[in-house]
Amino acid sequence: xxxGTSSMMAVGLWRAFGWLFSQDYLLEVVGATLLVxxxxxxxxxxxxxxxxxxxxRTVPCDPDMHFFFGHAPRMVKDxxxxxxxxxxxxxxxxxxxxKFSFGPGMNQLVCTHPDTIKTVLKADPKSDVVYYAFLPxxxxxxxxxxxxxxxxxxxxxxxxxxxxxxxxxTSVYAEAADAMTDLWSKVPEGEPxxxxxxxxxxxxxxxxxxxxSFESNCQIEKTHSPYISAVYELTDLAVxxxxxxxxxxxxxxxxxxxGWQFRRACSTVHKFSEDVIRKRRAALEEKKRKGEDxxxxxxxxxxxxxxxxxxxxxxxxxxxxxxxxxxxxxxFMFEGHDTTASGKCxxxxxxxxxxxxxxxxxTVAADMRQLVRRCLNxxxxxxxxxxxxxx
Numbered sequence: 001x002x003x004g005t006s007s008m009m010a011v012g013l014w015r016a017f018g019w020l021f022s023q024d025y026l027l028e029v030v031g032a033t034l035l036v037x038x039x040x041x042x043x044x045x046x047x048x049x050x051x052x053x054x055x056x057r058t059v060p061c062d063p064d065m066h067f068f069f070g071h072a073p074r075m076v077k078d079x080x081x082x083x084x085x086x087x088x089x090x091x092x093x094x095x096x097x098x099k100f101s102f103g104p105g106m107n108q109l110v111c112t113h114p115d116t117i118k119t120v121l122k123a124d125p126k127s128d129v130v131y132y133a134f135l136p137x138x139x140x141x142x143x144x145x146x147x148x149x150x151x152x153x154x155x156x157x158x159x160x161x162x163x164x165x166x167x168x169x170t171s172v173y174a175e176a177a178d179a180m181t182d183l184w185s186k187v188p189e190g191e192p193x194x195x196x197x198x199x200x201x202x203x204x205x206x207x208x209x210x211x212x213s214f215e216s217n218c219q220i221e222k223t224h225s226p227y228i229s230a231v232y233e234l235t236d237l238a239v240x241x242x243x244x245x246x247x248x249x250x251x252x253x254x255x256x257x258x259g260w261q262f263r264r265a266c267s268t269v270h271k272f273s274e275d276v277i278r279k280r281r282a283a284l285e286e287k288k289r290k291g292e293d294x295x296x297x298x299x300x301x302x303x304x305x306x307x308x309x310x311x312x313x314x315x316x317x318x319x320x321x322x323x324x325x326x327x328x329x330x331x332f333m334f335e336g337h338d339t340t341a342s343g344k345c346x347x348x349x350x351x352x353x354x355x356x357x358x359x360x361x362x363t364v365a366a367d368m369r370q371l372v373r374r375c376l377n378x379x380x381x382x383x384x385x386x387x388x389x390x391x
Contacts, residue, residue, distance in 0.1 A: 049104070056107050061099035062089060070101030072245060086110060103245030132248065133238040134334070137266050139323070141331035156312040156320060157328065160305055168303075169210050176205045179219045196342075204228065204337035211305040211329060211336075212276045230268040235338050237262045273326045280306050281322070305332065 062085075065071050074082050089098060096113035111117045131144050138144055142153045159165070180202040187193050201219045208214040208228075218228050237258055247253040254263070284307065309325045320328070 052107060056099050056109075059097065059099040059109065060093065060095055061101065065101060068104065069245070070103060070106070072102035072243075086112070102243075103248075106245050106248065133241040136262070137234050137238070137269065138331045138334060139327035141324075141327035143331045143335060152314055153324070153328065156309070156314060159312065160308045165303060165308070169206075172206055172209050176202050176209070176219070179205070183219065200337060203340045204231070204333075207333055207336040211333065212280070213304055214276070226268050227272040230265040230272075231333060231337070233265045234262065234269065235334065237265070269330060270326065273329050274322065277306060277310075277322050277325050277329070280304070281310055284310055305329070 062071065066073060074085060089095065090112045097109055097111045097116040100108045100110050102108070109116075109120065111120055135144060140149060142150060142157060145153055180198050183198060184193065184195075198219075205216060205218050208216045208218070216225060216228060218224055224232075240258065241247040241253060241262075247256070247259075253259040306325065306329060309320055309328060311319070313319050
């Protein structure tokens with residue numbers, strides 16, 4: 001009968017292959033299977049480590065390092081001390097570049113001379129040793145993209161940095177600067193002030209207004225919106241991830257508490273950007289149906305960054321998708337507030353411009369538009385625009 005035949009076949013198969021499932025051979029079978037599955041990844045990782053070793057074997061480095069963690073202990077303990085250490089190495093050895101290791105196969109090139117900096121900046125592929133921590137948040141925006149994708153994004157973004165577009169933003173800068181210096185005027189005279197948190201909120205306020213006309217009042221209100229809190233949380237978590245080399249591997253980082261916090265903050269930021277983009281796209285489509293110029297006729301004196309991106313087209317007439325726009329918006333929100341605030345603080349501290357401007361009695365209450373113009377004269381806007389525009 002069919003059932004008897006099936007039973008006989010089952011018995012035969014068990015006699016032939018049952019030994020594989022016996023207690024003696026089960027572990028060997030599982031181990032061999034895992035080895036076959038993992039072997040390609042092991043070989044690829046070993047090849048990558050060999051390439052890294054060959055690339056860095058002639059690069060000098062400080063021999064005082066941990067056998068496994070490299071120079072990471074210096075980095076984790078104190079960032080300021082680490083920068084002082086970099087300066088000491090440069091002065092002592094005269095290196096134009098040197099290696100900084102913070103784990104097996106995790107090497108960074110520290111450039112201290114224009115020649116080496118120029119070589120690195122001209123390279124096309126961007127290192128994922130640092131940028132990997134920002135990829136889930138910023139996506140393939142102009143900061144992280146490479147090759148043709150980066151070139152296309154740069155060409156589409158260039159019109160947003162035209163002088164005629166940037167010049168009206170000065171009124172936004174002045175209003176935000178007024179709010180910042182009002183806070184400074186409340187600090188008791190003679191008391192030292194850490195200006196970085198103030199400048200960071202100032203640049204974030206400006207970016208939110210110029211990007212999507214979002215009046216956050218982040219400089220005035222003690223409690224920030226979920227979006228602003230998420231932006232600061234993402235920045236802090238990304239830096240912490242870079243300092244902890246096991247977090248380079250996503251499957252490890254996502255199992256940690258900070259990995260869960262990073263995903264939650266990413267969701268908040270992405271939802272905000274997507275909602276703004278969707279609303280602005282619908283508003284522009286409505287203007288088109290009415291026959292209005294989508295980039296003119298607004299009551300505002302300046303154009304939003306999102307509106308410019310929504311109307312940008314490449315040489316084939318293809319525009320940016322909502323995901324690409326979200327990546328660019330998130331990228332400029334991060335770079336425009338955090339990196340800009342850091343750069344302003346370091347540059348002005350080096351030039352002593354902030355001390356000079358604020359040391360004069362009554363400067364805080366002065367016309368902030370004049371102060372903004374004086375600051376722009378220190379680092380001309382024309383140079384910034386020229387650096388963005390493609391040759």
